Amino acid sequence: MSTATSTPTGTGKQPGRQATHKHSQPSKRGRVQQRWLPWAFLAPTIVGMGIFTLLPIVASLALAFFRWDIISAPTFVGFDNFAEVVQDPTVRVSFLNTIVFVIVAVALQLGLALGLAIMVQEKLPSWLRVFFRSAFFFPLILSAASVSIFMRYLFNEQFGVVNWLLSLVGVPAVPWLTTPGGSAAVVILVYVWQNFGFSFLLFIGGLASIPVETYEAASIDGATGWRKHFYVTLPLLSPTTLVASVMAIINALQVFDQPYVLTRGGPGDSTRTAVMVIFESAFQRLEFGQASAIGVILTLIIMAITAAQFRLSKRFVFYQ
Amino acid sequence: MTLISERVETTAPVATRRKRDWSVAGRIAALLIAAVFVLGPVLWTLSTSLRPPSESFKLPPAFLPLNPDLASYQQVFKQLNIVGLVLNSALVTGLIAVGQMLTAALAGYAFAHLRFRGRGALFSIVLATMMVPAQVTIVPVFMLIRGVGLSDTLLALIIPAIPTAFGTFLMRQYFLGLPSELAEAAAIDGASPWRTFRSVYAPLAVPGLAIVGILAFNFHWNEFFRPLIMTISEQNFTLPLGLVSLQGNLGTGSISVVLAGVVLSMIPALVVFMFGQRALQDGLTAGTGK
Numbered sequence: 001m002s003t004a005t006s007t008p009t010g011t012g013k014q015p016g017r018q019a020t021h022k023h024s025q026p027s028k029r030g031r032v033q034q035r036w037l038p039w040a041f042l043a044p045t046i047v048g049m050g051i052f053t054l055l056p057i058v059a060s061l062a063l064a065f066f067r068w069d070i071i072s073a074p075t076f077v078g079f080d081n082f083a084e085v086v087q088d089p090t091v092r093v094s095f096l097n098t099i100v101f102v103i104v105a106v107a108l109q110l111g112l113a114l115g116l117a118i119m120v121q122e123k124l125p126s127w128l129r130v131f132f133r134s135a136f137f138f139p140l141i142l143s144a145a146s147v148s149i150f151m152r153y154l155f156n157e158q159f160g161v162v163n164w165l166l167s168l169v170g171v172p173a174v175p176w177l178t179t180p181g182g183s184a185a186v187v188i189l190v191y192v193w194q195n196f197g198f199s200f201l202l203f204i205g206g207l208a209s210i211p212v213e214t215y216e217a218a219s220i221d222g223a224t225g226w227r228k229h230f231y232v233t234l235p236l237l238s239p240t241t242l243v244a245s246v247m248a249i250i251n252a253l254q255v256f257d258q259p260y261v262l263t264r265g266g267p268g269d270s271t272r273t274a275v276m277v278i279f280e281s282a283f284q285r286l287e288f289g290q291a292s293a294i295g296v297i298l299t300l301i302i303m304a305i306t307a308a309q310f311r312l313s314k315r316f317v318f319y320q
Numbered sequence: 321m322t323l324i325s326e327r328v329e330t331t332a333p334v335a336t337r338r339k340r341d342w343s344v345a346g347r348i349a350a351l352l353i354a355a356v357f358v359l360g361p362v363l364w365t366l367s368t369s370l371r372p373p374s375e376s377f378k379l380p381p382a383f384l385p386l387n388p389d390l391a392s393y394q395q396v397f398k399q400l401n402i403v404g405l406v407l408n409s410a411l412v413t414g415l416i417a418v419g420q421m422l423t424a425a426l427a428g429y430a431f432a433h434l435r436f437r438g439r440g441a442l443f444s445i446v447l448a449t450m451m452v453p454a455q456v457t458i459v460p461v462f463m464l465i466r467g468v469g470l471s472d473t474l475l476a477l478i479i480p481a482i483p484t485a486f487g488t489f490l491m492r493q494y495f496l497g498l499p500s501e502l503a504e505a506a507a508i509d510g511a512s513p514w515r516t517f518r519s520v521y522a523p524l525a526v527p528g529l530a531i532v533g534i535l536a537f538n539f540h541w542n543e544f545f546r547p548l549i550m551t552i553s554e555q556n557f558t559l560p561l562g563l564v565s566l567q568g569n570l571g572t573g574s575i576s577v578v579l580a581g582v583v584l585s586m587i588p589a590l591v592v593f594m595f596g597q598r599a600l601q602d603g604l605t606a607g608t609g610k
Binding site: 055124288 | 343344347348350351354355357358359361362364365368377422423424426427429430431434435436439442445446449451452453454455456457458459460461462463464466479480482483484485488513514517538541542543544545548549559560561563564567575578579582585586589590592593597600601604605
C-alpha cells in the first residue's frame with residue numbers, strides 16, 4: 001500500500017516496474033508532497049461537486065419531506081408533499097404530457113436520425129457527405145430559446161411560413177399555437193428539429209464501425225437494398241441504438257426551454273412538462289418542498305427507465 | 321474512411337449499375353429535402369431580419385433579401401442593451417470554459433496517472449453525478465447561492481458550473497492516451513510531479529482541453545434554464561434571457577427586430593461551429609461507445 005501511495009506517477013499497467021521507478025529515492029519532504037499531491041489535483045473538482053451536486057441531491061431528497069417557502073421556518077410534513085403532488089391534476093397532466101412527448105419525440109428523432117445516417121453513409125461524394133453532416137448537426141449549436149423564438153413566427157397562424165406552405169397544397173390555416181393539439185405538435189417538431197442531429201452523429205459513428213466484410217458476405221448471400229439493412233445494419237447497430245435511445249430519452253424527459261418559450265405550457269396545461277412544474281412550484285409559488293418532491297419522482301422515473309432499457313437490451317442488443 | 325457500399329458496388333453485376341445510379345439520385349434528393357427543412361428556418365430568420373420592419377409580415381416570404389436593410393439591427397440596439405447582454409454572456413461563458421478546462425485537466429490527470437487510495441470509487445461517483453438531472457439540484461443550489469448572498473449575480477451562474485463531471489471524464493480519457501513512460505522519464509530528469517504535469521502532460525493535452533472548452537462554451541452560451549432562475553434584474557441577464565424578454569416587450573411589434581436579435585445571438589455560436597466543428601462532434605459523442 002505504501003508503495004502505491006508514494007509513487008504518484010506510477011504506471012497502473014506495469015506494477016512490476018515500480019521498483020525501478022523508485023530509484024530516485026524521494027526525500028522525506030518529497031514523499032509527503034507525493035501523498036497529498038493527487039488530492040491537490042482533485043480538490044477543485046471534488047469540492048465543487050460536493051457543494052454543487054452531491055450536497056444538493058441530499059438536500060433535495062430531505063427538502064421533499066418539508067414544507068418551506070424560504071420566508072418562514074421549514075416544517076416537517078412527512079410524505080404530504082408526495083401525496084399532494086401525486087393528486088395535483090396539473091402535475092399529473094404534466095407528467096402525462098412529458099411521457100407522450102418522450103415517446104413521440106424520441107421515436108421521430110431516432111427514426112429520422114437512423115434513416116438519414118444510412119442514406120449519408122452509403123455511396124455519396126465525400127463533399128456532399130460533409131455538407132449533409134454539417135447541416136444536420138447545425139441546429140445543435142443554437143440555443144433552444146433562440147430556436148423557439150423564430151419557430152414561433154414560422155408557426156404563426158396568419159402570417160407564418162408553415163401555414164403559407166400548407167396553403168400552397170390547399171391545406172387551410174392550422175391554428176398551431178392556439179390549440180392544445182397544435183401546440184403539442186409544434187413543441188415536438190421544434191424539439192426534434194433541433195435534436196435529431198445528436199442521434200444522427202451517434203448513428204454515423206455506429207455505421208462506420210460495421211465491418212465492410214459483413215455487407216460483402218450478405219450480398220453474396222443475395223441480400224439487397226432494404227433486406228440488407230434489416231438483417232445486417234439494424235442488428236449490428238443495436239448497441240449504438242441502445243446508447244442513442246437512452247440518451248435521447250433522458251434528454252427528452254428534461255425538456256423545458258422549447259415549451260417554455262413557445263407556449264409557456266399552454267393552452268391550458270397542454271404543453272406543460274415535468275420540469276416546468278418543478279420550476280413553477282419552486283420559483284413562482286415558492287413551494288420548495290413540493291418542487292423537490294416532483295424532482296425526486298422525476299429522478300426515480302429516469303432511473304427506472306434507464307435500468308429497464310439496459311435490462312431489455314440484454315435480450316435485443318446484439319454484440320459482435 | 322471506407323465507404324460501406326463502395327466495395328460492395330465493385331462486385332455488383334454491370335446490369336444493376338443504372339438502377340443503382342437512380343437510387344443514389346433518389347437518396348441525394350431525400351437528403352436535400354431534409355437539409356432544406358433543417359437550414360430553411362435559419363435562412364428565413366436571417367433573411368427576415370434583413371428586411372425593413374414594415375415588410376416583415378409579408379407573404380410569400382422572400383428568402384433572398386432583395387433590399388437588405390439594417391434598420392432592424394439598429395432597433396435591437398435601441399430596445400435592448402445588446403452590448404451589456406453580450407458582455408454578460410461572454411464573461412459567464414468564458415469564465416466557465418476556462419474554469420472547466422483548468423479543473424478538468426487537474427482532476428482528469430489525477431484519475432489517469434496518479435495513484436491514490438479510493439481512486440476507482442471516487443471516479444465512479446464523479447461519473448454517477450452525470451446522470452442526475454440539473455432540475456433536481458437546482459432548488460438547493462439556488463438556496464445555497466442565496467444563502468451566501470450571491471443571488472442575482474453573474475457569479476451565481478459561473479461558480480456552480482465549473483466543476484464538470486463530463487469534462488473530467490473526457491480529460492481522463494485523453495490523459496490515459498498519453499504514455500505513462502513520459503512521467504518516468506521526467507522523474508529521472510528530476511522533475512517534480514507538478515512540473516511533470518505542467519510541462520509534459522498539460523501541453524500534450526491541449527486538443528482535449530479545446531474540446532472541453534468548446535463544449536462548455538456552446539452549452540453555456542445557449543443556456544436558458546439556470547439564468548432564468550438565478551438572475552432577476554435585467555442588467556444581469558445573459559443573451560437568451562434578453563432575447564426572450566425582447567420578444568415579450570415587443571408584443572405586437574415587428575418580427576424582423578426580434579429576429580435581428582436572434583441572428584446577433586447566433587454569431588458567436590456560428591464562429592465556434594466553423595472553427596470547432598470536429599471538436600464539438602468528437603466531444604458530444606465521446607464516451608458513448610461510438
